[in-house]
Amino acid sequence: MSLEKDIESFVKSVGLDLYDISVVNEGGDTIYRVNVISREIENNRRKGVTLDECVNLTHLISPLLDVTPPVSGDYRLEVGSPGIERKIHSLKQFEMSIGENVALHLKSKEKLKGILLKVEDSNIILDVDGEEILVDFSQISKAKTYFEW
Known part of the structure; x- marks a missing residue:
């Protein structure tokens, strides 16, 4: 092991x-x-x-x-603890962050912020202002959880 x-x-x-x-x-x-x-x-x-x-x-x-x-x-x-605001590097870490606020930086330079709803295969599904957005994990350059004060 x-x-x-x-x-x-x-x-x-x-x-x-x-x-x-x-x-x-x-x-x-x-x-x-x-x-x-x-x-x-x-x-x-x-x-x-x-x-x-x-x-x-x-x-x-x-x-x-x-x-x-x-x-x-x-x-x-x-x-x-990695803290309430932490970097997300893997699909496993995305799965552990379901229900939290996440900020994504995409390879296309687009930025998304929303609530992480679920992870399906290599897809990350966010609620961005009431709209479900699907993002393939391979398109994410940086991701982190964030806390809204």
């Missing part, structure tokens, strides 16, 4: 979903970042992830990384 699949198993075991894993360099430090989101929906939005859930998950994942280091050299494990 791959390291990502092992981590995903731990994440699911505590009732969360794995959003993404990344390796970033900040201030000369290498950070192995594991972002998770809640499975629970509250008031048509995903519940937040608590600090206790992140700490618990860190304690589960850390021994695995001691045996199978994710990067060479020193690094710091960081487990957290």
